[in-house]
Amino acid sequence: MSNHPLxxxxxxxxxxxxxxxxxxxxxxxxxxxxxxxxxxxxxGKSTFMKVLTGVHQPDSGExxxxxxxxxxxxxxxxxxxxxxxxxxxxxxAPNLDVVANVFLGRELLRHPLSLxxxxxxxxxxxxxxxxxxxxxxxxxxxxVRLLVxxxxxxxxxxxxxxxxxxxxxxxxxxxxPTAALAVKEVGKVLDIINNLRADGVSVIIISHRLQDIFxxxxxxxxxxxxxxxxxxxxxxxxxxxxxxxxxxxxxPELSQIASGx
Amino acid sequence: MSQNTDxxxxxxxxxxxxxxxxxxxxxxxxxxIIALCIVFSWLNPxxxxxxxxxxxxxxxxxxxxxxxxxxxxxxxxxxxxSAGMVIGLISVSSSLIMIDHGLVIGCLxxxxxxxxxxxxxxxMIAKAGLPAFIxxxxxxxxxxxxxxxxxxxxxxxxxxxxxxxxxxxxxxxxPVPALISLLVFLLCSFLMVKTRFGRHVYAIGGxxxxxxFSGINVDRVKILVWSLHGxxxxxxxxxxxxxxxxxxxxLGEGMELESIAATVIGGTALGRGxxxxxxxxxxxxxxxxxxxxxxxxxxxxxxxMVAIGIIIATAVYVDxxxxxxx
Numbered sequence: 001m002s003n004h005p006l007x008x009x010x011x012x013x014x015x016x017x018x019x020x021x022x023x024x025x026x027x028x029x030x031x032x033x034x035x036x037x038x039x040x041x042x043x044g045k046s047t048f049m050k051v052l053t054g055v056h057q058p059d060s061g062e063x064x065x066x067x068x069x070x071x072x073x074x075x076x077x078x079x080x081x082x083x084x085x086x087x088x089x090x091x092x093a094p095n096l097d098v099v100a101n102v103f104l105g106r107e108l109l110r111h112p113l114s115l116x117x118x119x120x121x122x123x124x125x126x127x128x129x130x131x132x133x134x135x136x137x138x139x140x141x142x143x144v145r146l147l148v149x150x151x152x153x154x155x156x157x158x159x160x161x162x163x164x165x166x167x168x169x170x171x172x173x174x175x176x177p178t179a180a181l182a183v184k185e186v187g188k189v190l191d192i193i194n195n196l197r198a199d200g201v202s203v204i205i206i207s208h209r210l211q212d213i214f215x216x217x218x219x220x221x222x223x224x225x226x227x228x229x230x231x232x233x234x235x236x237x238x239x240x241x242x243x244x245x246x247x248x249x250x251x252p253e254l255s256q257i258a259s260g261x
Numbered sequence: 262m263s264q265n266t267d268x269x270x271x272x273x274x275x276x277x278x279x280x281x282x283x284x285x286x287x288x289x290x291x292x293x294i295i296a297l298c299i300v301f302s303w304l305n306p307x308x309x310x311x312x313x314x315x316x317x318x319x320x321x322x323x324x325x326x327x328x329x330x331x332x333x334x335x336x337x338x339x340x341x342x343s344a345g346m347v348i349g350l351i352s353v354s355s356s357l358i359m360i361d362h363g364l365v366i367g368c369l370x371x372x373x374x375x376x377x378x379x380x381x382x383x384x385m386i387a388k389a390g391l392p393a394f395i396x397x398x399x400x401x402x403x404x405x406x407x408x409x410x411x412x413x414x415x416x417x418x419x420x421x422x423x424x425x426x427x428x429x430x431x432x433x434x435x436p437v438p439a440l441i442s443l444l445v446f447l448l449c450s451f452l453m454v455k456t457r458f459g460r461h462v463y464a465i466g467g468x469x470x471x472x473x474f475s476g477i478n479v480d481r482v483k484i485l486v487w488s489l490h491g492x493x494x495x496x497x498x499x500x501x502x503x504x505x506x507x508x509x510x511x512l513g514e515g516m517e518l519e520s521i522a523a524t525v526i527g528g529t530a531l532g533r534g535x536x537x538x539x540x541x542x543x544x545x546x547x548x549x550x551x552x553x554x555x556x557x558x559x560x561x562x563x564x565x566m567v568a569i570g571i572i573i574a575t576a577v578y579v580d581x582x583x584x585x586x587x
Contacts, residue, residue: 076476087474095467095534096460104464105475107457120455 004067006031006202007083007171012051012061014226021047022058022226027204029171034193034203036213036234039223040246045206048223049173053085054078082170086177091160094149098141099123099130101148102163133166137195154185161192171202178212190216210239222246290527290543294550301554308557315436319428321549322438323504324519325542326497329449330490331520332529332541336453337486338466339386339393340531343400344494344520347378348513350408351498356417356508364421371502372495378404379491383484401517408510417508428504438500445493450538452489462486466534522569523548526576547572 005028014022025048029035039045050056052063054072063070065081072078092101103126110122130144139158141151148156157177164172177193178186186209193203193216207213213220214234222230222245230245301308327344334341351374359367378400385396430437453459461482464472473479497516502508527544529536548569555565 079476087470091471091474093464093467093471093534096463100460100464104460104472105477107460109457119457121457121460 005029005064006033006066007052008062008064008067009048009052010062010064012048012058012063014047014051014056014058020226022051024227025061025223026228027221029202029204031170031202032197032200033219034197034205034217036217036220037204037206037223038208038210038213038220038242038246043223043246044226045223046175047226049085049175049204049206052078053083053173082168083173084164084169084171085173086160086164086175088175088179091163092148092156095147097147098134098144098159099127101159102126102130102133102166104163106167129166130162133162136199137162137165137192139192152185153181154188157181157185157189158192161189161196165196165199165201169201171204172196173204173206175206176208177205178207178209186212210242214239287528287537287540287543290540290547294543294546297547297550297554301550301557304554305557308554311434313553313557315434315439317549317553318439319436319504320553321545322436322442323497323501324516324523324548325442325545326445326493326500327513327516327520328523328541328545329445329538330493331517332524332527332536332538333449333453333462333486334393334490335521335524335529335531336466336534336536337462337483338469338532338534339483339487340521341382341397341487341490342394342517343378343382343397343404344490345513345516345518346401346404346408347375347491347494348498348501348516349510350378350404350411351375351495352502352508352512353408353412353417353510355495355499356420356502357411359421359424360417360419364424367420367424368427368499371499372492375491375493375495375498376488377491379494380484380488382491383487386487387480387483397517405510412508412510414510418506420502420506420508424503425506426503427500428502428506438504441496441500445496446538446542450542453538458482458485463534466532468534519548522573525573528576528580530577530580 008026008028010026012022012025013020022044025044027035027037027048037045037048047056051058052072054075054077057071057073063072070081072081093104096104108122108126108129109119110125112118112120127144134141134144137158139162141155141159148159151159161172161174161177174193177189181189190212193205196203205213205217217234220230220232220234220237220242221228222232222242224245230242232242298309307313327348331341331344351371354374355367355371358370362370382396382400385391385399386393389396391399427437427441432440453462461472461477464475464477465479465482469479472482498513501512505512523544524536524541525531525544526547527536527540527542529540529544551568551572552565555568556562560568
């Protein structure tokens with residue numbers, strides 16, 4: 001790990017009309033670090049992440065990438081910096097196979113018979129690169145030509161993750177990656193997240209499933225009414241403490257008292 | 262790039278089927294076509310005469326051209342109710358242009374008007390956000406009215422003599438309309454299977470949001486899809502007008518439903534981005550053989566309509582049944 005963070009979000013404020021969605025949300029993440037972002041419904045998790053992916057522009061606050069201040073005016077700018085977001089249920093086209101999904105919107109082309117004015121999909125190259133990608137992330141699928149809708153929820157999630165890191169992503173944001181999965185599939189998705197970390201990719205997970213976050217995250221950040229109220233190393237906290245931050249509205253200093261009770 | 266060659270040995274491709282987008286559904290269709298041919302040949306030996314088969318090809322060619330465009334539209338998640346009336350509008354307007362400005366400009370205007378109407382439908386759906394059903398229903402009514410206004414409800418017959426070749430001509434004993442239709446099928450199939458455009462159409466039909474989040478310009482692709490379909494409707498209007506040796510406002514009546522029927526019978530599902538041009542080719546062939554065969558054994562066209570209705574319902578039912586099972 002290098003010494004300064006890959007991404008820093010500092011004191012982000014964002015209002016939608018009269019609604020103050022974010023009022024002092026902060027976060028920093030190191031290369032290859034996995035962060036769990038938790039908070040009650042309407043705590044501002046989604047808005048916070050949409051600021052990072054360029055969907056929303058903050059009213060105030062700073063975004064830094066590798067220590068340098070940046071602004072993301074649209075999702076394209078954020079993506080070009082190496083930030084990818086996996087949206088719930090929005091990631092894949094069910095009627096296309098794994099190869100087509102991994103390269104969707106970024107298809108590789110070739111010129112048949114060297115004709116300069118016709119370009120067709122380079123299926124062989126895309127297939128080969130997909131197989132390499134899945135091997136690198138240790139993702140097993142029966143065939144990369146399988147339609148996504150024929151796969152289990154866990155496998156679909158794996159393909160969505162693979163797709164997000166196929167093009168040099170430095171940070172992947174996952175919105176509830178395990179919410180729709182059968183129990184035995186959750187482990188596989190968490191394994192893939194561990195593989196990403198080993199590959200030096202940073203991950204932010206938004207999840208209501210605290211046990212998954214405790215399984216895989218290095219640090220946990222708690223958001224409450226649009227403000228970062230606690231940051232804890234996973235090893236140095238307990239599920240009870242995090243739950244209290246989320247639901248109790250306990251201030252950090254009060255929680256020290258509460259946990260010592 | 263690959264650091265762990267020891268894992269995932271079964272990530273090997275076996276994609277022959279998906280590459281050709283030719284599934285068990287398509288294979289079943291081929292068997293149905295063979296069975297129909299055997300039955301009709303047995304019932305009436307005239308069925309497999311060269312003259313009859315050439316006639317079938319000539320009659321079906323126009324449906325084939327429209328069904329190709331309709332299939333691309335359906336694969337993108339829409340469908341077109343206006344095709345039949347737009348054929349009538351293009352038929353009368355391009356015929357008048359042809360009479361005034363000659364054969365070539367007349368033919369080009371048919372395709373041009375088709376492209377423009379298609380693009381208009383596309384803009385209504387992609388940009389104005391109208392459901393395809395409403396946008397094309399509106400176009401159905403407007404096109405019908407315009408065609409009747411332009412033609413005064415009368416047939417137009419003063420086109421150049423050579424124009425008749427498109428509908429009635431032959432190249433090496435093959436009817437020209439059938440050759441045009443075949444070319445359209447090959448081109449559309451190439452577009453849909455081999456190109457980035459086709460891939461994006463499938464993606465939009467399967468999950469429009471994921472297409473959007475993948476950076477695909479969904480609106481642009483949709484407008485292109487509808488324009489392509491419109492151009493093909495223009496081409497179909499041209500062939501049909503030439504074959505009928507006269508232009509008329511209601512020339513294409515029913516073509517919108519027939520083209521949807523052929524697409525659905527071929528196995529392309531409405532609104533799910535599933536199916537292919539090849540499927541539709543088989544669907545068109547089934548409809549052609551069925552209609553011709555029933556004609557040859559003297560089944561009235563009224564009964565034929567009922568039969569087509571039953572087949573549409575059955576085809577979709579079987580498709581859904583298979584999907585639920587898997």
